Amino acid sequence: MLRRSQKTAWTAIVVALALAAMVAPAAHAALASGSVDAWDVWSPFVEQAVSQDQDTARLMGINVDRIIVVAFALGAVLAAVAGVAQGLQNHNINFRMGFLAGLKAFVAAVLGGIGNVAGAVVGGLLLGIVEAMATQYIPGRFGGSPWKDVWAFVLLILVLVFRPQGLFGEKAVDRA
Numbered sequence: 001m002l003r004r005s006q007k008t009a010w011t012a013i014v015v016a017l018a019l020a021a022m023v024a025p026a027a028h029a030a031l032a033s034g035s036v037d038a039w040d041v042w043s044p045f046v047e048q049a050v051s052q053d054q055d056t057a058r059l060m061g062i063n064v065d066r067i068i069v070v071a072f073a074l075g076a077v078l079a080a081v082a083g084v085a086q087g088l089q090n091h092n093i094n095f096r097m098g099f100l101a102g103l104k105a106f107v108a109a110v111l112g113g114i115g116n117v118a119g120a121v122v123g124g125l126l127l128g129i130v131e132a133m134a135t136q137y138i139p140g141r142f143g144g145s146p147w148k149d150v151w152a153f154v155l156l157i158l159v160l161v162f163r164p165q166g167l168f169g170e171k172a173v174d175r176a
Contacts, residue, residue: 046062046067047067047071049062050062050064050067050068079098082098083097083098086098100149104127104152105124107123107127107152107153107155107156108120108123108124108126108127109123110123110156110159110160110166111123111124111126111127111155111156111159111166111167112124112166112167112168112169113165113166113167113168113169113170114166114169115169116166116168116169118168119166119167119168119169122167122168123166123167126155126167127152127155130151130152130155131148131149131151131152134147134148134151135147135148138151
C-alpha cells in the first residue's frame with residue numbers, strides 16, 4: 001500500500017506526463033506546419049539577442065515579437081507546472097497560494113538590484129538569513145515565526161530608503 005506522500009509523487013508524475021502528452025503534439029504540429037520556425041523560437045542566442053538589443057535583432061531577421069511572446073508563454077507554463085506541483089504537495093490548490101512567494105521574490109530582486117541576476121540571488125540569500133535570524137533571535141512581542149514576513153518587508157523598506165538602486169544596482173544617470 002502506498003503512503004500519502006508516495007501517492008502525491010505519483011500523482012505529480014501522472015499530471016506532468018499528461019501535460020507533456022497534450023503539449024507535445026501541438027508543438028510538433030506547429031513546427032511541422034512551418035508556422036513556427038524552430039531555430040527562431042528555441043535558440044538561446046536568439047533570446048539573448050532580443051534581450052540585449054531589439055532593434056539589432058530585428059535587423060538580423062529575428063521576429064522579436066514572437067520571441068517575446070514565447071518567452072512569456074514559457075514563463076507562464078513553468079509557473080503553472082510549479083503551481084500544480086506545490087498544490088499536489090500541499091493537497092490544496094487555490095488562487096492565492098503563490099502570492100507571498102511572489103512578493104518575496106520581488107523583495108529579493110529589489111534588494112539585489114533590479115536587472116542584476118547575481119544581485120537577486122544575493123538578495124534572496126540575505127532575505128532568507130534575515131527571516132531565519134528574526135524568527136530565532138528576536139524574542140518577545142516582535143519575534144518568532146508570525147513576524148518573519150514583517151521583518152522581510154522592514155528590510156525592503158530600509159534598502160529602499162538608504163539605497164534605492166539595491167545592493168548591487170548602479171545609479172541611473174538621466175541625460176537631457
